[in-house]
Amino acid sequence: MTTPAPDAKEPRRLLLTVRPHRIAILAFIAAAVVVTAMAVVGILLRQSAAGVNFHGSDQIALIGLGLLVGIAIAMMARPRLKVYDTGIRVRNILGDNFYEWPLVYRVAFPGGSQWAQLILPDDETHPVMAIQAMDRGRAVESLRQVRALHAQYAPQMPKAPEVGREAWRALQEQQDARPLGRLEIIDRQRAPKEPRTR
Numbered sequence: 001m002t003t004p005a006p007d008a009k010e011p012r013r014l015l016l017t018v019r020p021h022r023i024a025i026l027a028f029i030a031a032a033v034v035v036t037a038m039a040v041v042g043i044l045l046r047q048s049a050a051g052v053n054f055h056g057s058d059q060i061a062l063i064g065l066g067l068l069v070g071i072a073i074a075m076m077a078r079p080r081l082k083v084y085d086t087g088i089r090v091r092n093i094l095g096d097n098f099y100e101w102p103l104v105y106r107v108a109f110p111g112g113s114q115w116a117q118l119i120l121p122d123d124e125t126h127p128v129m130a131i132q133a134m135d136r137g138r139a140v141e142s143l144r145q146v147r148a149l150h151a152q153y154a155p156q157m158p159k160a161p162e163v164g165r166e167a168w169r170a171l172q173e174q175q176d177a178r179p180l181g182r183l184e185i186i187d188r189q190r191a192p193k194e195p196r197t198r
Contacts, residue, residue: 015149016083018130018142024077031070038066081130081142083149090118092129099126101154107146109133116143 042062045054075093082089087100099118106119109131116131116139131142 013085014082015085016081016145018081018083018146020077020079020130020132021135021138023132023134027074027076031073034073035066035070038069039063042066079129081128081146083146085153088118088146088150090126090128090130092127097126101150104150104154107143107150109139109143116146 042059045059045062078091078093080089080091082091087098088104089096089098091097099120103120104118105121107116107128108119108125109116114133116128118126118128120126131139131146133139135142
């Protein structure tokens with residue numbers, strides 16, 4: 001379902017890029033504070049009140065630890081969302097996934113959630129940390145733009161036609177002919193059998 005976008009499927013045209021705003025600013029400030037504090041402590045720490053002596057290697061290790069913690073905090077600014085004419089690329093703190101448009105059913109922002117998510121086949125979801133609730137108006141505008149591009153480029157889901165029962169049954173049979181997802185198979189196996197009519 002998730003494809004790393006090899007050369008043959010590399011997106012053609014970039015339409016939109018979304019980045020988190022407030023969390024990126026906070027992450028860089030926090031990372032700078034941690035690195036600076038650990039560097040100052042590492043440089044000034046020579047001897048403790050308990051009589052423990054710190055050597056140069058201990059100071060370097062402390063500064064190095066501060067750098068590692070600072071990098072980990074700065075990773076909060078890493079998320080990106082890139083929308084192409086062929087699909088959508090989601091980069092979160094860890095991982096980078098490309099979804100072709102037919103795999104993206106909807107771009108949602110559930111109530112109480114901290115970030116948006118992609119609704120995928122089989123009721124799977126994937127977080128989109130580039131659109132965060134703490135960005136407020138910026139997040140709403142980004143979500144609106146992504147949904148507009150989804151409506152433009154993603155294939156439309158079939159709707160119930162305003163026709164007779166036979167046409168609807170034919171459409172259902174056509175839908176049943178497609179390969180089923182794992183959860184759909186389980187649902188059909190567990191579904192109660194229809195009662196016989198006399």
